Amino acid sequence: MEDPSERSDHAFETEAVHAGEEPDLGPGGTGDLVSPIHLSSTFAMDEAGDPSHGYKYSRLGNPTREALEHRVAALSDAEHAMTFASGMAAIATTCLSVLGSGDHVVAFDGIYGGTKVFFDDYLTEHFDVTVDYVDATDTDVVADAVTPETALFWMESPTNPLLKLCDIEAIGGIADRHGARLVVDNTFATPYFQRPLALGADVSVYSTTKYLNGHTDSIGGAVVTNDDGLAEQVRFVQEYALGAMLSPFDCYLVLRGSKTLPLRMRQHEANAKRVANYLSEHEKVTTVHYPGLDTHPGHDLATRQMDGFGGVVSFEIDGGAAEARAFVESLDLFTLAVSLGSVESLIEHPASMSASYVPEEERLASGITDSLIRAPIGTESADDLIADLERGLGYL
Incomplete structure (x- = not known):
């Protein structure tokens, strides 16, 4: 297998198919076109302590996981990639690798709820870490939040579920000036x-559960970076402190799913654009959140720092919680479920589903209203999806 640190000049679509799965045609090689699922928990050694094949124990390294990490690194233009048992495992390991007692974090006020719970109920409680949540759509607000203890800037762009954007390059500059990390x-x-690393981020994290896998059948996470020292620390925490690696079978699923990532993302985006345009003109819809609309406050920024606008559309209907719940429950093609990034279109009412654990005052202050709907748009026919939405909105 090629060294993951050796960058390729192949296009993204080519890397998505081939990176990490080059057939081994050398002596003793099997020529597998698809990476085998190496389920062995331990590996026989030809000599004590230093096996020639490089593997000792699957927590410390596994050929299937290595293949996936090679691909994720290649797709991210990164030197290093580490894969985890969940997106939250990737997030927690990154934080535990970067932060120490007394450190300060500046975080986007729209970050994923699970990350916020980890910050508020674990880092703050057990590591004396302080976190300030700011409106990172305004870079000056981010800069004003810096303290001498600031060690980490934690951003999402776009955010979940309101699809707010931040200027990654500008915030990366702030982090550099203060000797902090940007994730x-x-x-x-x-x-x-x-590609956040190319824009100045130190680390990018993923829930591979979502688009990288794309088929609603695997939970996982990934961390990518070009920082050798940080990668070493992340691997140490992952392999020795937490043991939070992705299983060989899940690695196989993500390897398989990622081959069609470019095709799927183009279809997700094409469908999302059509759905967003349809919703923006509907009399029962009061607001549509989608960076691909020129009415979105971050549209110009998205055009500059992104190559596409993604596949998630959020919108608010003319009504309250009861009407929103009735709407999402009336649909046929959209499956009522949390999560996103799969080929199937999903829909949820955040106030009663993914954000139901957030105190109402805090939820409303963050912009998650009773009428907000989140719709991760799948790869089905856009005409069929719009017809399903039309029927549902007709009941309001």
Whole structure:
């Protein structure tokens, strides 16, 4: 297998198919076109302590995981990639690798709820870490939040579920000037539409559960970076402190799913654009959140730092919680479920589903209203999806 640190000049679509799965045609090689699922928990050694094949124990390294990490690194233009048992495992390991007691974090006020719970109920409680949540759509607000203890800037762009954007390059500059790290959760955009490391981020994290896998059958996470020292620390925390690696079978699923990532993302985006335009003209819809609309406050920024606008559309209907719940429950093609990034179109009412654990006052202050709907748009026919939405909105 090629060294993951050796950058290729192949296009993204080519890397998505081939990176990490080059057939081994050398002596003893099997020529597998698809990476085998190496389920062995331990590996026989030809000599004590230093096996020639490089593997000792699957927590410390596994050929299937290595293949996937090679691909994720290649797709992210990164030197290093580490894959985890979940997106939250990737997030937690990154934070535990970067932060120490007394450190300060500046975070986007629209970050994923699971990340916020980890910050508020674990880092703050057990590591004396302080976190300030700011409106990172305004770079000056981010800069004003810096303290002498600031060690980490944690951003998402676009955010979940309101699809707010931040200027990654500008915030990366702030982080550099203060000797801090910038981490960008790039799950929504994927490396196909946005590459945070190239924009100045130190780390990018993913829930591979979402678009990288794309088929609603695997939970996982990934961390990518070009910082050798940080990668070493992340691997140490992953392999020795937490043991939070992705299983060989899930690695196989993500390897298989990622081959069609470019095709799927183009279809997700094409469908999302049509759905967003349809909703923006509907009399029962009061607001549409989608960076691909020129009415979106971050549209110009998205055009500059992204290669596409993604596949998630959020919108608010003319009504309250009861009407929103009735609407999402009336649809046929859209499956009522949390999560996103799969070939199937999903829909949810955040106030009663993914954000139901957030106190109402805090939820409303963050912009998650009772009438907000989140719709990750799949790869089905856009005409069929719009017809399903039309029927549902007709009941309001």
